[in-house]
Each structure stands twice: as structure tokens, then as C-alpha cells.
Amino acid sequence: MNKCLFYSAAVLGLAASLQSLSAADLVGKVTLKGTAPAELAMTTVNADKVCGKMHDQPVFTRHYVVGQGSGLGNVFVYVTAGVDAKSVPPAAEKAPEILDQKGCLYYPYVMGIRTGQKLTIKNSDPVLHNVHSQPKENKEFNFAQPLQNQESEKSFTVPEVLVKMKCDVHNWMFAYIGVVDHPYFAVTDKDGNFKISGLPPGKYTVEAVHMKAGKKSAEVTMAADGGKAAFELEAPAAAK
Amino acid sequence: MQSGKSQAWLTRFLFLNAILTFFLVSLGGKVTSMGVGMSVPDWPQSYGYNMFFFPFDKWLGPGAGGVFFEHSHRLLASLVGLFSIIAALWVAFAETRFWMKVMAFLALFSVAFQGLLGGLRVVLDKYNLGMEFGLTHATFAQLFFSLVCALVLFRSNWWRNASPHPRAASLRPWILATCCIIFVQLTVAATMRHQHAGLAVTDFPLAYGKIIPSISPAAIASYNSSRIEISDSNPITASAVVLHMIHRLLALVIVGLIATCALKSRSILGSSHKITVYNFLWLGLVALQFCLGIATVLTGKSADIATAHVAVGSLTLMTGALLSMGCYRITSPRTALNLRPAPRMQSASSQLA
Ligand SMILES: [Cu+2]
Numbered sequence: 001m002n003k004c005l006f007y008s009a010a011v012l013g014l015a016a017s018l019q020s021l022s023a024a025d026l027v028g029k030v031t032l033k034g035t036a037p038a039e040l041a042m043t044t045v046n047a048d049k050v051c052g053k054m055h056d057q058p059v060f061t062r063h064y065v066v067g068q069g070s071g072l073g074n075v076f077v078y079v080t081a082g083v084d085a086k087s088v089p090p091a092a093e094k095a096p097e098i099l100d101q102k103g104c105l106y107y108p109y110v111m112g113i114r115t116g117q118k119l120t121i122k123n124s125d126p127v128l129h130n131v132h133s134q135p136k137e138n139k140e141f142n143f144a145q146p147l148q149n150q151e152s153e154k155s156f157t158v159p160e161v162l163v164k165m166k167c168d169v170h171n172w173m174f175a176y177i178g179v180v181d182h183p184y185f186a187v188t189d190k191d192g193n194f195k196i197s198g199l200p201p202g203k204y205t206v207e208a209v210h211m212k213a214g215k216k217s218a219e220v221t222m223a224a225d226g227g228k229a230a231f232e233l234e235a236p237a238a239a240k
Numbered sequence: 241m242q243s244g245k246s247q248a249w250l251t252r253f254l255f256l257n258a259i260l261t262f263f264l265v266s267l268g269g270k271v272t273s274m275g276v277g278m279s280v281p282d283w284p285q286s287y288g289y290n291m292f293f294f295p296f297d298k299w300l301g302p303g304a305g306g307v308f309f310e311h312s313h314r315l316l317a318s319l320v321g322l323f324s325i326i327a328a329l330w331v332a333f334a335e336t337r338f339w340m341k342v343m344a345f346l347a348l349f350s351v352a353f354q355g356l357l358g359g360l361r362v363v364l365d366k367y368n369l370g371m372e373f374g375l376t377h378a379t380f381a382q383l384f385f386s387l388v389c390a391l392v393l394f395r396s397n398w399w400r401n402a403s404p405h406p407r408a409a410s411l412r413p414w415i416l417a418t419c420c421i422i423f424v425q426l427t428v429a430a431t432m433r434h435q436h437a438g439l440a441v442t443d444f445p446l447a448y449g450k451i452i453p454s455i456s457p458a459a460i461a462s463y464n465s466s467r468i469e470i471s472d473s474n475p476i477t478a479s480a481v482v483l484h485m486i487h488r489l490l491a492l493v494i495v496g497l498i499a500t501c502a503l504k505s506r507s508i509l510g511s512s513h514k515i516t517v518y519n520f521l522w523l524g525l526v527a528l529q530f531c532l533g534i535a536t537v538l539t540g541k542s543a544d545i546a547t548a549h550v551a552v553g554s555l556t557l558m559t560g561a562l563l564s565m566g567c568y569r570i571t572s573p574r575t576a577l578n579l580r581p582a583p584r585m586q587s588a589s590s591q592l593a
Contacts, residue, residue, distance in 0.1 A: 040468050047301035063468050127303035131282055140366045142281040146298075164473070167303035168279035171471035210464045236466035 026196040026220060026227045030188050030208050032072040034235030037149035038062030042172055050127045051104030051170065062109050063212050064235070071192020072233060074110040075210045076162060076178040079196070080217060082204035088182045093115040098122060099165070099175060101129045101145070106165060106175035110211075112185040113177055113234065115156055123150045129173070134164040140180065141237055142168075176211055199227070208233065250334050251395040257323045259386045261572060262554070264320050265381050267313045268358075269550030272433050273543040275471050276306025285360040286311055291318070317355055325352045327391070340394055347391060350384045371434045377429040382423070385554050386561040389431040393562050398514055405570040408515070411504050412567045415519075418497040419560035425490045426553055433546075438472030440480035447485060455481050465493050472541065491533060498526045501563075515566055522559045529556050 039060040046052045046059060065073030096118035100107045104125060113119055123145035132142040137158040142214050145152065156163065156179040167173035176183060186194040188208075196206075201224050207217040213233035220229045252307060271277050280286045286294040291314055299311045300573050324347055331344035357380060361373035393399055432440070447453040448463065455478040502519040509516050532549040539545050 027285070036465055037468050040470055042470050044470065048305070061468055061470060121290075128298065130279060132278055132281070140368070142278060142366060144281065144287055146287075166473075168276050168281075169307055171275040171306060174473050212467075214461060214465065233466075236462050 011168035024116035024199050024201070024206075024222065024224075024226060025196070026184075026206070026222060026229060028077070028194055028231070029069075030072045030075040030077065030192045030194065030210075030231045030233060031070045032066055032192075032213060032235050033232050033238070036066050036235050039063060044064070044172055045104060045170075048104065048170070050125075054103035054125070059103075059105070064238070065190055067189075069191070071188070071190070072210060072213065073188050073190040073192060073235070074108075074188065075188040075192070075194070075231070076110055076112060076176070076185065077188065077194045077196065077206060077208045077229075077231070078112065078178060078180050078181065079199070080205045080207045082202055083182045083184060084200070084202075085182070085195065087200060089228050091183075094183065096120045098125050099177070100124055101131075101167070101173070102175060104129075104167075104170050106167075106173055108175070108187065110176045110187050111178070112187055113156065113179055114183060115159060115179060115181045117155060119154045119156070119177075121145070121152045121154060123148060128169060129167045130169055132166050132168055134166060135160055138163060162211065178209070214237075242316065247334060248437050250330050251392065253323075253330065254327055254388075254392045254399065257320065257327055258385075258392050260316065260320050261388045262551070263578060264313070264316045265385050265554050266551040267309065267316060268378065268381060268430075268549060270543065270547040271306075271309050272343055272374065272378065273308060273541070273546040273550070274306055275436055276310055278362065278365055278370070279306035280310045280314070281365075283314075283359040283360070286314065292314070299521050307382050314358075317351075317358065317518050321351050321355060324348045324388075331391075337394075340391075341389060343387070343394070347384070347387050350380070350387060352381055354384055366453060371436075371591050375398070375427075375430050375434040377432065379427050382554050382557050386558045389558045389562060390565060399566075402566075404567045405509060405513075407508050408505075408567055409571045411501070411508055411515075412564070412571055414497070414501050414504060415560065416564045417566050418494065418501055419557070419564050421490065421494055421497065422557045422560050425494060426557055427486065428483055428487050428490065429550075429553065432480065432487060433550075435474060435477075436472050437474040437480050438467075438469050439537060439541050440484040442467065442537065442540070444534055447481075447488075453481055453485070457501060469540075487535075491530060495526055495530055498523050504585060515563065515570070518563055518566070524555045525552060525559060528552055 007158050017049050040061040042061060046055055062074065067073060091114040094114060095119050096109060097113045098120045099111065100122045102124040104127070120191070123129055126148045127145055128146040130142060130144045131152070133140055135156070137160040138156045141154060143152065159179050159181045161178040161180065162176040163179055165175040165177060184196050184199050186196045188194045199222050201222045202226045204222065205217055206220050207215055208231040209215040210233050213235060216231050216233060218231060220227050282288065284291060287298065289295065291311070294311060296502065299308060323583060328344040328348040332341050335341055354377065357373055357377040360379050361370055364370060364373055441447045441453060453459070460478050460481070462475060467476065502516070502523045505513070505516040505519040529549065529552045532552055535545045536542070536549050
């Protein structure tokens, strides 16, 4: 009997905590208005003696990833105002984010990270890459990873959206990192959907940033059961 | 004074150094066109190695990528440095003209300074000074190349035996002014290239469909969002668009000026005079350069075309600089008074010059 009571309490407790977790999710979608310019075939990648071998399909640029319902991928969405700094868990508790170099391309193309959180930079290729950050606020780094499966750890100290990463050996390799001083950020998936978890109830300003289509911000009210936000970014005018 | 034979070899050696310098400038242009200036992030070492013992597979191997161009540029620069040391010493011993010795040592100090600028461009990149130093390095390279070529001109029989032509005095300011404008043009060009923003204006002959493109913030944002680039991913800025338009405008001015110089030279000196011949060659070079500039835009700044544009640009400046000096030679009062011609050279050197 006691045992039974204990189990049901545990199940109830778990359900309640799950609900409080999902209750504080900010979910939404970023869409692109208009038609995105066509991506370019990166023939230099396919033609490269080492990098080309790792691709049996033509490689294309990744500027506009547009999915279902005009959803725009690779958009960095983050809270710009309203976060209570004291309620934020320390960055050290978060697992390191991973930036991988694979087939002479960066994965992910766009990512987010907290200040002070570790960034693991990995070279999955059997070829030398140099990892060159090009920040405006943070300290720049530029080092080489000559060995396959080599890993290095770096971090950023100052919030900065977005920091460009590049490889000078392969002039087509770029990645973008959004650095913020709290955990409330996300990158949209291929259909433009995002989810920022664990955001307490309150009023916030949220911004969506895309490298090409610019940025838009919105005022969002988080209730106890979560919140919603939608952003519409604009594609360039077709006429040129 | 050494024998005529050894004198001829000195001229040949200076000529060889000029050719190597041309390749060095072109290779430097290639490094910038490809945006691989930082592919070897340390200096004077290369990935921690002494640069002369940098492993072959990292330099020439299939995975070298941009490292090949950057490291080759450094090695070729060392060779030109070594040749410039030999040239300065050789000139010091073999030349009778004091100012010629000064020029040879000036070339030596220039190449050392150039090496330092190139190194600082790499080392100071992390303080966001890579662009400033890269730009200075690129601009100074043009002057160095002209200086190295001038040494060959001063060794030529034409220079030693030039006959005075006082009427050419009216031609002199035209060539000199054109030359200065070309230098300004090359500085503008180097700035455009070292911004690593790719083409600030992507169409030709119009600019974003207009004669004068808009540089309002909204227009700049739309240029950036409609641009799909593979490399050169710095965003376009308003100043980059303005610079690009200045470059186009100056190109037209320079073509007009060189054509004027060529026609003036023909009417003053006659069509068979060396100055006139080289003036028309200069016109041919700038016409080629104009076409390469258009091709750079239409190919979306293909690295090979952009590099050719840099190389022919340096030839255009050099030809102008040498023509200015040649013009000075035939109009200077010293030439007019020079009744005793300098000793004749061996025929080999006249072929080279
Ligand atoms: Cu790489």
C-alpha cells in the first residue's frame, strides 16, 4: 500500500514537472516572404582533390534554407530583453556545443552558444583546416587542426550575434555562431520551426536574425503554459 | 669598371629579378583573390616550422588548398629578397653611376620592408589590422615592382645613349600625371580587394541597374540579401559601393589619358621613337586591363581573372613609371649637355632592354 502510494506520487510528481517544463517553452516559426535567390553550386568544393572526394553530389551554398510553408531555416532566434540574469543557470552546467568540419564544410552552419560555455571544434576530415574566428567584440582565434578527429576547445566571453567562423585554407568554409549570456536561444530547423525551452513567465523581446534576410524582433508574453512567436523575414526583391 | 661581358650579365640578372618580382606580385594577388592570406596563421614560421623546412606534403600535397599559395608566396619573396641583396652588391661593384648604386640599395631596403609588412599583415591580423597592413603591403608591392624594372631601364643602351628631344617636355607632365592617377587607382583597387567583400557592384555596364547606384541603408541591405556568394563573405558596405564606382570612373579617365599621351607622343616624337612605341604598348595594356576589369565583374570575381587584373595593373603602372623616366631622360638638361656618350654596351643587354 505504502509502495503503491509512493509510486503514484512519483508518477504524479514526474508528470507535474514535465508539464512545468513544457509549459515554459517558447515555440514559433520564422517564415520567408518572397522568393529566395537560387543557391550557387560550389564547384570549387567538388573540384578540390581531397574535399571533392567526400561529396558524390554537387555541393550548394546554404544561404536560404526554405522548407514547408515558407519556413526559413538557419535563423538564430534569441531573447534580447527581459531575462532576469539571477534566474539563469550557470553556463558551466551546459554540455559543450560542437562545431564539426566535415567534407570541408562546417556543421552546423548556424549555431548558438552561451558566454563561458565550451565550444568543441572538431575536424572530421583527413585534411588540415584552420579555424579562424572573426568576431567584433570577442577575442579572435586562428589555429590549425591538421589531424583527423582532432578536437579543440574554445569559448566566447562577450555576447555577440553572429560571430563568423572561416577556414583560410578552403575559402568557401563559413559558419556563424550566436553568442548570448543566457540559455534562451535557438536555431530554426529546415522548416523554420524553433523552440526555446525553460523560459519563465514574463514579458520578453525576442529577435530573429538571418545572415541574409536581416532581423526582426517581437514582444512576447510567456504564460505559465508557454508562449508563441512568429517572425516573417523578407527575401530580396526579385528585380535587379 | 668590369668587362662588357660581366656588365651584360648584371643587366640580365636585374631583368631576371624583375620577372621574379612580377610573379611574386601576381602570386600575392592570387593569395588575396582567394582570401587565403591567413591560411598559414603564423610568421615568420609556417605552422611552427622554419619556413624553408616546411614539409612538402603540407605545401604541395593534395590537401594543401590555400596553404600552397601563401607558402609559395613566402618562398618566392625570400628568393626575390636574396636576389635583391646580390643585385645591390653587384651594382655597388660594377656600376660607375653613384645614383644607380643608391637605387639598387633602395630596392634592397624596399624588399626587406615589404617582407616585414607582409609578415605583420599575418601577425597583426588578430588585432584586426590585417586589412590595413595587407593593403599597404599590396600598394607598396606595386612601387617596388616599378623600381626593380627601372633598374633594368637604367642599364639599357637606350638610356645610356638617349639623344635629347627638348620638345618632349610638353609630353612629360601628361605621362607623369597619368602615372600618378594609375597609382591612386591601384590604391583604390587594393582597398577594394582587402575588404574581402567580393564585388560591391555585381553588374556591368550599369550598377545595380542604374548609372549611379543607391547607397541608402535599405539599398545596401537588399544588395546583401540578394547576393549569393561562395567565398568573400564580408557584407557589402556603402563605402565599398562608392569605392567600386570611383574605380570604374578612374578607369575611364586613365584610358582617356593614356590615349592622349600616345597621340601626343606620336605627334611630338614621331611614330618610330621608342617612347611612342611604348606609349602605344601602354595603351594596349590598359585596354587589356579594362577588359579584365569587366571580366572580373561578369565572372563574379573569379580568382584567376581577378589575379590577372592585379598582374596587368602592375604592368600598367610600371610601363607608365618607366615612360615617365624615359621622358625625363630625353628632356633633362643633363642629357642635352651630355656630349660624351656613355660607353656602349654589349648587344646582349640591348636585346633584354
Ligand atoms: Cu578548411
